Structures are given as C-alpha cells and as structure tokens.
Amino acid sequence: MPAKGNVSIRWQIVFAIVSPVNLWVFYRIKKLRKYILYVLIPSTLLVFALSLVGYYEMTLIDPSGGQMGSDAIIPLPPYMTPIKPHVEEFHIIPYNMISIWISIGLTVFSVYLVVKWSRQWNEQFP
Numbered sequence: 850m851p852a853k854g855n856v857s858i859r860w861q862i863v864f865a866i867v868s869p870v871n872l873w874v875f876y877r878i879k880k881l882r883k884y885i886l887y888v889l890i891p892s893t894l895l896v897f898a899l900s901l902v903g904y905y906e907m908t909l910i911d912p913s914g915g916q917m918g919s920d921a922i923i924p925l926p927p928y929m930t931p932i933k934p935h936v937e938e939f940h941i942i943p944y945n946m947i948s949i950w951i952s953i954g955l956t957v958f959s960v961y962l963v964v965k966w967s968r969q970w971n972e973q974f975p
Contacts, residue, residue: 856971
C-alpha cells in the first residue's frame, strides 16, 4: 500500500539501493511507473545491448585463433591443440567496466529520483 503520510527520506534512500526493495520504495510514493520507465527499462536495454555486442564478438573468434568465415580453420581436438591464451583477441574488461559504470550511474539516478519524489510526497502532508 502507498504511504498514508510522510516518508523518511533517509530510509527511502537506503531501500532504493537494495534491489528488490527499491520497487516497494517507489510504490510507496506512487512513482513506480515512472521509476520503471526512467530506470528499469533503460537498464534492461543497456544490459541486453552489451551482452549482444559481447556475444557477437565472442562468436567471431574461434578456438584456433583464426577469424570465422569462409576461410575458417577447423579447430583441432583439445589433446592436439597447444595451450595458448587468447586474451588479446577478446577484451571482456571494457564490457565489465561499462556495465559497472552504468549500474553505478543508474543507482545514483534512482537515489536522486527517490529523494526528489519523496520530498514532493512529504510536501502534500502538513
């Protein structure tokens, strides 16, 4: 149920950071739809886009180190293939850093929204 009076902004901030509880925080101040529109949908789309790009890059690299295509090299069985790390061929660290920064940015944005909207909610009550 939405709150019937003032809400504690400090507790709203704390609960906005905790993932499953943040939905309840915005529901209490009747801003759940806007939160879903401003934070959850962009977050979902960005995660989906990053995983698609990462998956696409991973499929372009085959285990033998050659590029996939018409001249693809058929990989040898594991016992015949020399162990060679392919770290330089696929850099996953940029994708991890991008997703971490997006996550931090959206969390800060959701805290900003909960503070702004909680203050507006509290102004309704004397």
